[in-house]
Amino acid sequence: MLSKNRIKYINALKNKKFRQAYGAFIVEGAKSVIELIQSDFTIEFILATDEFRQKYTTILSEHTPPLETVGPKDLEGIGSFQTNDSCLAVAKVKNNDLLLKSPGEYILALDDIRDPGNLGAIIRVADWYGIHKIICSKDTTDWYNPKVVAASKGSFTRVLPYYTDLYQYFGEYGSGEFIGGAFLGGSSLYEFEFPKAGGFVVMGNESNGIGEMVSKHITHQITIPRMGGAESLNVGIATAIIIDNLRRGQRL
Amino acid sequence: MLSKNRIKYINALKNKKFRQAYGAFIVEGAKSVIELIQSDFTIEFILATDEFRQKYTTILSEHTPPLETVGPKDLEGIGSFQTNDSCLAVAKVKNNDLLLKSPGEYILALDDIRDPGNLGAIIRVADWYGIHKIICSKDTTDWYNPKVVAASKGSFTRVLPYYTDLYQYFGEYGSGEFIGGAFLGGSSLYEFEFPKAGGFVVMGNESNGIGEMVSKHITHQITIPRMGGAESLNVGIATAIIIDNLRRGQRL
Numbered sequence: 315m316l317s318k319n320r321i322k323y324i325n326a327l328k329n330k331k332f333r334q335a336y337g338a339f340i341v342e343g344a345k346s347v348i349e350l351i352q353s354d355f356t357i358e359f360i361l362a363t364d365e366f367r368q369k370y371t372t373i374l375s376e377h378t379p380p381l382e383t384v385g386p387k388d389l390e391g392i393g394s395f396q397t398n399d400s401c402l403a404v405a406k407v408k409n410n411d412l413l414l415k416s417p418g419e420y421i422l423a424l425d426d427i428r429d430p431g432n433l434g435a436i437i438r439v440a441d442w443y444g445i446h447k448i449i450c451s452k453d454t455t456d457w458y459n460p461k462v463v464a465a466s467k468g469s470f471t472r473v474l475p476y477y478t479d480l481y482q483y484f485g486e487y488g489s490g491e492f493i494g495g496a497f498l499g500g501s502s503l504y505e506f507e508f509p510k511a512g513g514f515v516v517m518g519n520e521s522n523g524i525g526e527m528v529s530k531h532i533t534h535q536i537t538i539p540r541m542g543g544a545e546s547l548n549v550g551i552a553t554a555i556i557i558d559n560l561r562r563g564q565r566l
Numbered sequence: 567m568l569s570k571n572r573i574k575y576i577n578a579l580k581n582k583k584f585r586q587a588y589g590a591f592i593v594e595g596a597k598s599v600i601e602l603i604q605s606d607f608t609i610e611f612i613l614a615t616d617e618f619r620q621k622y623t624t625i626l627s628e629h630t631p632p633l634e635t636v637g638p639k640d641l642e643g644i645g646s647f648q649t650n651d652s653c654l655a656v657a658k659v660k661n662n663d664l665l666l667k668s669p670g671e672y673i674l675a676l677d678d679i680r681d682p683g684n685l686g687a688i689i690r691v692a693d694w695y696g697i698h699k700i701i702c703s704k705d706t707t708d709w710y711n712p713k714v715v716a717a718s719k720g721s722f723t724r725v726l727p728y729y730t731d732l733y734q735y736f737g738e739y740g741s742g743e744f745i746g747g748a749f750l751g752g753s754s755l756y757e758f759e760f761p762k763a764g765g766f767v768v769m770g771n772e773s774n775g776i777g778e779m780v781s782k783h784i785t786h787q788i789t790i791p792r793m794g795g796a797e798s799l800n801v802g803i804a805t806a807i808i809i810d811n812l813r814r815g816q817r818l
Contacts, residue, residue: 407664435800444793472795504814541696541813549688551806554799558807559814561758561793 315362316388327404329457331345334407340456341403342393344369349468350378355405361389362401369400379403394460407458413447413476414487419512423449425480425518425528426443427549430455431530433551434465436517441469443557447516448473451480451528480516484531487559488514493533495524496552500535515552515560568640570614576644579656582708586659591710593655594645596621601720607657613641614653619748621652631655646712659710665699665728666739671764672812675701675745677732677780678771679801682707686717687802688769693721695809700725700765703732703780732768735793736783740766745785748804752787760812767812769805 319554325430326332338358341350344366344527350357360381367374367383374381386400393402393496404538415421427433433455440448455462457475484493492513494506518524518533522531538555547555578584579592590610592603596618602609603625613631619626619635626633638652645654667673673694679685685707692700707714709727718725737743744765746758768784770776776784790799790807799807 320721340602351777380763435803437766438796438800439803441796442790442792442799444795446794467798468795469796504817538694539813539817540694542691542698543696544692544693544719547694547806548802550800551687551803553689554803555809557812558790558810561791562811565756565791 316382316384317373320361324402324404329393330459333458337409338404338406338462339463340393341405341463342401342460343399343464344401346463346468347373347403348373349361349471350403350405351379353469353471354434355408358404358406360401360403361392362413363389364481366400367536394464401510404467408474410475410477410511412478415447415491415512415514415516417432417512418510419447420508420514421447421449421554422557423480423483423512423516424454425451425516425524426453426522427517428453428455428520430459430461431465432485432520432548432550433457433459434462434467434470436553437462437466437473438469439550439554439557441466441472443561445557446473447477449480449483450475450477452477481527481531483529484514491533493531494536495529495532495534496556497523497532497535497537497548500537502539503536504539506534506536506559507510509563514555515553517549517556520549568634568636572611572613573644573674574768576654576656580646580712584590584709584810585708585710587752589659592645592652592712593657593715594712595651596653598715598720599653599655600625601723602655602657603631605723607779609755610656612655613644615641618652624664630729646706656812662727662728662729664730665726665764667703667743667764670762670763671699672760673699673701673766674805674809675715675732675735675766675768676706677703677768677776678705678722678774679769680705680707680772682711682713682753682804684715684772684800685709685711686719686722689714689718689725690721690807691701691802691806691809693718693724695813697809698725700727700806701735702729704725704729705734714738722773733783736780736807740783743785744781746788747784747786748808749775749787749789754791755788755808755811756791758786758788758811760815762816767808769801769808
């Protein structure tokens with residue numbers, strides 16, 4: 315029987331203020347919870363149905379996470395989504411540790427990405443292409459928002475965020491580095507050669523692009539060539555296309 | 567003063583059955599309505615606030631669409647979305663005319679894309695890269711669903727759909743043509759050369775990929791190289807990456 319305090323705690327964690335106060339966040343859905351169990355996140359508890367327990371016996375007996383069995387109806391209306399999910403977990407937020415570039419590494423930097431679905435999609439794309447660090451401006455939506463976690467499809471376990479003032483970050487750690495930014499009217503992505511030394515790829519806000527201050531640190535403006543009528547691309551899709559071209563260049 | 571019949575009609579058009587019965591669909595939001603006005607769609611009516619009228623005087627006087635001025639509160643709760651939009655239009659659905667490939671042309675084919683957000687994103691990507699025709703399997707979500715229209719960000723005015731049985735379509739019109747399909751475990755997209763003669767790019771269902779029957783017509787299986795941990799990519803993002811590589815190859 316799920317206690318009232320637990321329900322209250324989970325509901326509180328839908329709110330950024332309480333996620334920060336408690337240093338914890340919600341993970342919903344079997345696939346994401348399984349990825350969480352196999353990651354190095356600290357799990358406070360998992361609420362799961364018998365069905366979930368049986369389906370994932372091997373993984374659960376290997377990792378023995380703290381699991382409370384609940385009835386299928388207990389989870390109804392508790393999570394953020396109206397899907398019939400068989401489990402929900404609460405895990406500890408990771409420390410917001412400074413992330414620096416290793417030689418040859420590419421890091422993604424996000425200037426004020428507001429939509430949780432977009433941030434989740436970007437995390438998933440980064441993970442697909444083996445990018446492990448994302449520097450987020452302070453106004454970028456919260457990494458541990460349940461919608462971000464859900465949209466990342468488990469990739470939040472393999473990519474690390476660092477929230478900071480992007481302008482200051484590049485001022486301190488960007489000197490001499492390649493800092494490419496997505497702009498309308500920059501060099502064609504197709505003719506662009508990403509340096510072997512690695513660097514940063516900066517994506518800007520959904521409506522306003524990269525801010526004026528952060529733009530001062532951009533060393534190369536990059537544009538995705540357009541051949542049709544659409545005015546713009548969604549930022550998750552634009553990120554995917556730029557990173558794909560980057561990795562393609564490194565492979566060929 | 568907005569009539570009750572009009573409100574009833576708009577509400578009915580949120581439902582696919584009534585969109586098909588009336589041959590009409592809803593377009594919401596100033597940007598999308600402006601693109602609609604500049605397109606060759608037949609507009610039944612536009613409901614717009616004074617603010618909208620004043621902001622777009624030039625375009626409105628050029629095109630003189632049938633416009634009813636409403637109070638800002640009249641539109642509240644009428645559309646599908648809870649945004650404070652200043653206008654909503656109802657336009658005639660276009661005939662589902664057979665679409666065939668021209669020499670050198672690339673056409674997108676969708677096998678059972680279910681999520682309206684994904685379909686809208688795919689239409690926007692097609693438009694960005696100058697792809698004007700999309701062949702949709704009968705199970706693909708309805709092109710004129712308000713969520714699809716909204717996610718396409720006006721690109722629905724520049725890309726044409728044709729709903730049909732994909733297996734039969736390729737049987738009749740695909741013979742001798744390049745028909746590339748996105749698969750896990752196909753040839754690397756980076757080493758792949760798309761033929762100059764054009765052809766079809768087929769994207770499959772979000773969970774199950776391209777169906778067994780349609781797969782029989784696929785002449786080339788293509789895979790987006792993965793370098794990290796994510797299991798899969800969203801179908802809108804995968805479409806963008808494949809089309810980007812196709813266009814890049816044609817440009818270089």
